Amino acid sequence: MAGKGVKKKGITVSKDDDFSGWYSELVQKAELADLRYNIKGFVCYMPWAVMSIKKMFAAYEKKLESYGHLPLIMPSLIPESNFHLEAKHVEGFTPEVFWVTEAGDGKKKFEERLALRPTSETALYKMFSLWIQSYNDLPFKRYQSGSVWRYESKMTRPFFRGREFHWIEAHNVFATLAEAEAQIIEDMKITHEMIGDEFAVPIIFFERPKWDMFPGAVKTHAADALTASGKVIQLPSTHLLGTNFSKPFDVSFVDKDGKKKYGYITCYGPAISRIYGAMIAIHGDDTGLVLPFELAPLQVVIVPILFDKTKDMVLSECERIEKMLSGSGYSVKVDARDDKSPGEKFSEWEMKGVPVRIEVGPKDVEKGQAVIVTRHDSNKEFVKKDDIEKTVLDISKKFTGQLKEKQAKNFDGRLIDCETFSELEKAVADNNMVRCGFCSMELPGEACADAIKDKTGAEVRGKRVGKEDKKFAKCVVCGKPAKETVYVAKSY
């Protein structure tokens, strides 16, 4: 929409043609993150992103509290010896830890290294051992919000992945395995309510294969969202840790029968910054950002069409509308800058993902109307001035649901059933997610998973949770009888 002679500020590559290039431009041009910070893999999150991320944290925390989790704040540093209490955990996380070894002018060297937490099991469970004494203390449900640090070698992409990210982690202890398993179901329900409904990102929950579990877990369930490029991005996972940690950390309780027993632990880690990345990647288009209505830093922008003679009249109508919508609780502002044309303003606020634009020109004022344009579907309509508030209310109620519906269709359209390896290769090459038969999710199946990874770059994501799935006769790789139906996709 930029006029002649105006510098090209929009995104220059199409999301369909070059997802990576598109995402980089989106992050830069919508001013979401700055990658020029002078430590590799660390980025600065800019206000437009942070305003949405803060809303996401607040909504997620409220939801967790409504399910009985209480908040904690734990230290960010963990003594190295804590990690060594669970063998698989230390093996899995040590390669990724940033270590604090000294303080001050350098004369103070710590006797043991202190980890910048990559995750908090080994900090929390030492304390859980002190806090939990009796069956009366159970169930014990806690969460904390904060930063974690992982020295990952994978390519960093802002929000998706980075060496510091921002998450919530919930950790729970139960008297019985059945209660712990019920918590896993509850975690998945919370995930659908938050990421599916509130953030409009459709997900599938998978039980991960044995070779792809959280270090120290008995069972890992993880949500995958499908991006437009056909790659999945892993969103929250919830882990059944059983008694793997409660035994070495002595998270035990005296039961009603007077006997000491170990608690069953579960943990759940929604990475809000990563969810934000997935959300903007999935909803955004070639014009810029698209955000769920509730998460947009600015929900309604009013753009006056200004001419010298009618300027006062038009601005006064804009301010009336602003006051009315602001009074109803919307985040709204009039963009009255006089060094930008209306077209430039339209482009700028489309780039920023403002859900509703109201245009008011002198003819509109005369006719007692305004133009209302919605960001996600570019729908434009003339609305009588008395109907503006009701129209915005209608849009606000439907907006996020419409985003979700659109993405759910994309998801379904990209799911391909495959009977043979060559079908699988073609489907993956065409940016799809594959459903197929597979020999085993136990360790013997790993060779077949490696074969898929080597030839196509795609991974076995696991078997779908909570839904009876189509049966296949044979493993798509080795041809042995298929014990499982699994999903295969490339991932970020």
Place this chain on the structure above:
Amino acid sequence: MAGKGVKKKGITVSKDDDFSGWYSELVQKAELADLRYNIKGFVCYMPWAVMSIKKMFAAYEKKLESYGHLPLIMPSLIPESNFHLEAKHVEGFTPEVFWVTEAGDGKKKFEERLALRPTSETALYKMFSLWIQSYNDLPFKRYQSGSVWRYESKMTRPFFRGREFHWIEAHNVFATLAEAEAQIIEDMKITHEMIGDEFAVPIIFFERPKWDMFPGAVKTHAADALTASGKVIQLPSTHLLGTNFSKPFDVSFVDKDGKKKYGYITCYGPAISRIYGAMIAIHGDDTGLVLPFELAPLQVVIVPILFDKTKDMVLSECERIEKMLSGSGYSVKVDARDDKSPGEKFSEWEMKGVPVRIEVGPKDVEKGQAVIVTRHDSNKEFVKKDDIEKTVLDISKKFTGQLKEKQAKNFDGRLIDCETFSELEKAVADNNMVRCGFCSMELPGEACADAIKDKTGAEVRGKRVGKEDKKFAKCVVCGKPAKETVYVAKSY
């Protein structure tokens, strides 16, 4: 109120007799923090404290945004070389820095040390240099909320001081010194609105003497709150950095006249966890926690007086009241546990600082009334059932203001004017804050300040801001003509 044979759970020492002992018991018995974490100087914040701290962060962030600050999220790590750009800053902070020197299994050593941020000037201003180009970009007002780490040698006390604490820092750039100075005034206004009005903690703002400024600052203004022990605790400070950082970090802009100029920077750092500590120290009493109404995790507790025959009737009336108050937006619950006596419940919720207790027994139900007790003044009244909601509303409106009023009286009562050094010694020994004449706030005055510190343990806090003060003829130490009126107190 605990009955015979009940284990003593209350605080066993009086706040007036032994403030330190009282505070330690308060933190432990109200379950606010656990000091048993296995790194020295690091503590775990427990749910009852975190619920209030989260409300404090949200209220403070909302206030800052209403004054035009936008949120950022910066990396927690800062390259050592950034610190070296401002000489006084590196000198002031290096002794307190935790250093990350390696990652993973230890083979990866970083070429330069990475600081866990003790404060973010040197991370932010590198980026400000990129983000600010023209006068159009100014004023530039940003804030972030997060953890900072300082390897301090002073004794750690939970919330007051610790090696990791939780704060907000706001950093601003202006085109002129006058605008920067106006920001300092605004920061002090915000502090009074938040800490004074919302958290009910009376403060005085001081301009600190030259020898007690933030490393790299031109001028430091800091708020002090007075505790019951007569010691002050420093609450937020706001610093005029002038161009001390903008020159080495090249935070510059092209002005309207086409010339490159350096920005004037200010920074402001409300440490929420420390403010929480001051708040509970100042409001708490020998029965436990006292909290401003809005910050209490639970605002109203309803305690039924249960007997077998009337149990159902009493519980049903309690639930009716709960539903009514919950519907009006209060955080409220019925404590129907049957393994605790009413007296035990009273003590427990007094310890936790619940502002309003409603007691309902069978006689109350018969008479159509309830007993309402307020935490801060132990006031007890019988209220007709139809008046309960209105009574709670009245209490909620007045509660926090009454707390503030009580503390303001304590503050005034502990401020003593002194003409001589012996008067000062006595006043400090009697747990007061002293107002006196002083030779100079410039560096030559430091010797007199040291003399006070050596003989009494008290410090010169600076001169009061924003109020015409009483004049003294002579410096209380050296007897030279007094250029300033300063305040002297011991501090945490």
